[in-house]
Amino acid sequence: MEVNNQPILRVEHLRKYFDAQRHVISRAKDQIKAVDDVSFTINRGSTFALVGESGCGKSTVARLLLRLITATDGKAFFNDEDLFAMSESEMRVMRRDIQMIFQDPYSSLNPRWQVRKIVAEPLDTHNIGTSAQRKEMVNDILRIVGLSEDSGNKYAHEFSGGQRQRIGIARALITNPQFIICDEPISALDVSIQAQIINLLRDLQQQYSLTYLFITHDLRIVKFLCDQTAVMYLGKLVETGSTREIFAKPTHPYTKALFSAIPIPDPYYEKQEEPIEGDVPSPLNPPSGCRFHTRCIYAKPICSEQEPPLTEIAPNHSCACHLLSEF
């Protein structure tokens, strides 16, 4: 895969705090720190994986970047332009280049619309081409994602999950965007279909030199598809780096635990357990210090007192842990 080091998206200190009303009468408010000081850079033509458990804030990052929700703080530069500082109309122009593929291929397509209309919606919105050209483009894109032309005249409910996700991909692709956010695009699909969609996404990337932000909790796909990986835990990045580095030397205890949870199809394989105990703590009152210390088997007193900074441990590999020297 051709990857240069030109950044397409630079996220700096992204924060999103949701207010949660704790008390009806006193109106005391708690804050849910869904995304807390997240920074990363995605290079043009690469695939960047954002990995983490459910509820760790991955999808919130995606929605923040598309301005579906407003960020509390932070900046996001897309081709050196700050997405969060733009007016609504400037942002609308930008949306041609930033598209999104949604997790649920069932609810993300309007059940009352024909597929042709769904796929053409970005063209209609951005006034691209004449109506004859639009029709031609829709037919082309349907063929590219592996659907027949006459499927354009059907409704979404007439398709299977995998085919619907192809429709979602067609809609994301039709404006010829530079950057696509894939929010768990395959987690709602059957395993056999997952492979097809992953291959389609990879082929499309090579063909149209797309950049992906790939949000997932499935590490096998990360290894297969992604160049860079960021591991997220309770709204914070705990480890970032090239996928190869992270898979070779997972450093943060949480990353290690994630890796040990990958099932290995070998009955004689002796698993080296990195057990992870308990549940994800509530983001309403996140643990002090390192947010992982409540479940970490290596936890030391310092872990609950100070927040570990993300420090570089090797070229293109950073980790946020106090005990780096001990690993």
Add this chain to the structure above:
Amino acid sequence: MKQVNENSIWFRIFHTPSLVVGSILLIIIVSALMLQPVLTQYDANRNDFAAVLQPPSKEHWFGTDSFGRDLFTRVLEGGKVSLRIGAEVVVYTTIIGTLIALLGGYYEKLDVIIMRVMDVMMAFPTLLIAMVLAAVFGNSISGVVMALTIVYVPRTVRILRSAILTIREEVYVEAAHAIGVRPWKIMSLHILPGAMPVLIVQETFLFAYAILAEAGISFVGVGVQPPFASWGNILSDATTLMSVAPWNVFAPGLAIVITVLALNLIGDGLRELLDPKRQKGKARS
């Protein structure tokens, strides 16, 4: 063998019995009202003291009232007024209710104010406030229409708003935002069409309620004024005659019952027909 498409709209309509029965009833009622000049030779408002309080007979199918007027003619004449009031109330509440609900769905801050105003309006007993308003607006058809519209708008707004709020959270609406579709376009292209089935069903029931309410208002004498007939005031005149000439009660009463039943059947049928979850091949989860 001929292929039957189970998803075709006609197939589904004919397999919704309540819709078919309700529609047939309503068609019969409306055509009877339209054909009134052909069906009877009497004048609805002409007194005939030679034929006072006659029971149903060949000449007078539903009998006559205390002024000797033919009740069949009066019921048909009154039906025109009642149905016209019902239809006008439906049209106005739909238009006004949709506009208010869209405003509320669009501007979240306005929504709070709108809904509190609607709550206050809904806190009054429907019929009572309608009577007061009808009296205020003058005892006329348009007065009744205005009164009932004001009374029924909050219900339409509330039901439509709840549908809008649900659809607003759908992922495909979020997808439209992500694409860059303008908010008012999202409202009109994605959200409102999704709320349409709810609105249609609600307005069908409202048609029935409006006819009932008109009857109630005219019954107490603040609605359509005699000698002009409406189902409510025919019924009102009949109350004193209940023991002497009970057909005076049955004629308009039956007309109201059948019409309201027909409209309710249609409403039920439409609800079944328009619910995407009950459509074949569309069912999921």
